[in-house]
Amino acid sequence: MFSFVRPIAATPAPRLCWRNDNRGGPARAGSAGGRADGERGAFPRQAAGRLGVRLFAATHKDIHDGYPDWLRAALAGVCATDLTDVPRALGDMEEFCRRHGIAAVAPCFELFTPLAALLAERTGLPGNDPRLARAARNKILMGEAFAAAGIPAPRWAVAHDGAEAHRAAGAHGLGWPLVVKPAEQGGSWGVSVVDGPDRLAEAVGAARQYTHAHPHGLELDSRALLQEYVAGDEYSCDTVVADGVAYPLPVVAKDTTEGRYRIETGHTCPSGLPAPLVRKVQHTAARAALAVGVRNGIAHTELKIPPGTQTPYVIETGARLPGDNLCEVVEAATGVSEAVAHLQAVLGLVPDTAASRTDAASIRFLLPEHGGVLRQVVIPDLPGTHSEVHLRPGEVVPEPADSTCRIGHVVARAETADRARGLADRVAARSRVEVG
Ligand SMILES: Nc1ncnc2c1ncn2[C@@H]1O[C@H](COP(=O)(O)OP(=O)(O)OP(=O)(O)O)[C@@H](O)[C@H]1O
Numbered sequence: 001m002f003s004f005v006r007p008i009a010a011t012p013a014p015r016l017c018w019r020n021d022n023r024g025g026p027a028r029a030g031s032a033g034g035r036a037d038g039e040r041g042a043f044p045r046q047a048a049g050r051l052g053v054r055l056f057a058a059t060h061k062d063i064h065d066g067y068p069d070w071l072r073a074a075l076a077g078v079c080a081t082d083l084t085d086v087p088r089a090l091g092d093m094e095e096f097c098r099r100h101g102i103a104a105v106a107p108c109f110e111l112f113t114p115l116a117a118l119l120a121e122r123t124g125l126p127g128n129d130p131r132l133a134r135a136a137r138n139k140i141l142m143g144e145a146f147a148a149a150g151i152p153a154p155r156w157a158v159a160h161d162g163a164e165a166h167r168a169a170g171a172h173g174l175g176w177p178l179v180v181k182p183a184e185q186g187g188s189w190g191v192s193v194v195d196g197p198d199r200l201a202e203a204v205g206a207a208r209q210y211t212h213a214h215p216h217g218l219e220l221d222s223r224a225l226l227q228e229y230v231a232g233d234e235y236s237c238d239t240v241v242a243d244g245v246a247y248p249l250p251v252v253a254k255d256t257t258e259g260r261y262r263i264e265t266g267h268t269c270p271s272g273l274p275a276p277l278v279r280k281v282q283h284t285a286a287r288a289a290l291a292v293g294v295r296n297g298i299a300h301t302e303l304k305i306p307p308g309t310q311t312p313y314v315i316e317t318g319a320r321l322p323g324d325n326l327c328e329v330v331e332a333a334t335g336v337s338e339a340v341a342h343l344q345a346v347l348g349l350v351p352d353t354a355a356s357r358t359d360a361a362s363i364r365f366l367l368p369e370h371g372g373v374l375r376q377v378v379i380p381d382l383p384g385t386h387s388e389v390h391l392r393p394g395e396v397v398p399e400p401a402d403s404t405c406r407i408g409h410v411v412a413r414a415e416t417a418d419r420a421r422g423l424a425d426r427v428a429a430r431s432r433v434e435v436g
Pocket residue numbers: 154179181185186187188189191227228229230231234256262302304315316403
């Protein structure tokens with residue numbers, strides 16, 4: 001979905017065109033693929049209420065028909081189009097924007113961020129650079145953009161099959177382990193860490209399985225990207241950009257599983273990094289956002305800092321709000337609403353990014369040990385925490401190879417990051433998850 005904004009009441013309210021539908025990739029039985037949809041819809045809706053703007057959406061008619069009631073109720077209108085047909089979508093959305101006096105365009109779905117940049121340019125609304133916007137969606141173009149801007153990032157190569165991957169990994173000196181991932185995808189789908197040559201062809205096949213993104217049927221670049229493995233702790237840092245000026249948001253520590261599949265297990269804000277390194281992460285994330293053409297919008301950047309160094313390496317950046325309930329985590333810790341700042345930026349306003357508190361928050365995801373059918377999930381209620389279950393008993397739990405396997409999550413708030421993380425860990429450890 002795509003949202004358009006228009007102000008409400010006294011002064012004519014800005015309208016936001018907003019597109020948000022779902023993560024890419026094929027639908028999977030029992031998957032929690034719709035989660036990011038509701039989650040990303042929830043934060044912009046809340047932000048629109050706070051800013052007094054109306055939300056409109058652009059999406060496919062059948063996809064809008066499947067929206068939950070709360071999301072449909074939050075929309076002041078819908079532009080039904082085919083987002084995979086660029087000329088038609090641009091024509092339909094431009095006409096809709098003019099008819100409804102739309103004041104801003106905010107893409108929330110990574111794969112449509114280039115289309116949002118084209119629409120903003122066509123309608124004269126604040127937006128990202130359409131000439132660079134595809135680099136925020138396609139990790140091969142992203143690698144080129146980072147190299148051109150001199151941003152520290154893993155070395156990489158492209159492959160269509162196992163034999164080419166063997167040659168390319170050697171020619172580019174990527175070493176072992178290396179990471180294989182789809183050129184265009186999210187949610188860690190198709191991403192694997194490969195220890196040695198034996199598993200390379202299989203990993204390339206897994207990364208190349210995505211030819212079209214669910215639910216719109218958007219065609220994807222199905223080449224596999226091979227990346228040098230960057231060791232070290234992982235962080236994320238979002239950047240709001242307004243009229244080309246970058247405003248860094250708080251740094252968040254990210255925990256993932258180890259081994260072949262790297263699935264997020266949780267996030268904690270603040271990150272625990274010393275202040276100079278926080279500034280370095282924010283600076284690098286801002287450079288990454290600008291390198292992929294973000295001018296009026298937000299970018300979510302993931303970085304790793306190799307042990308013994310002070311250099312953040314950018315793993316990827318996306319020109320969208322973060323997923324994983326990070327909007328909630330960051331706001332609970334710092335008082336900064338990323339969704340409000342994002343809407344302000346696309347409205348051409350100076351974003352409000354000043355922290356109003358110094359608390360801490362941590363989110364932990366409940367992951368299964370293996371796939372199957374969910375028999376039972378019980379998450380205890382501890383003071384300072386709240387939880388949410390993503391799957392119901394009887395639903396299929398995918399194998400723990402990407403983020404669709406999440407069964408639920410818990411968010412903890414406390415005075416310090418260690419306490420918030422400890423509290424969330426305690427709830428996760430005491431939770432009962434049975435998958436048969
Ligand atoms: N080059 C790398 N070196 C080390 N770890 C990596 C590398 N690339 C990816 N990873 C690990 O795999 C995870 C998923 O990779 P990546 O972010 O590129 O995929 P994604 O599908 O866009 O993920 P998501 O949407 O969940 O952020 C990263 O968060 C990181 O933990």
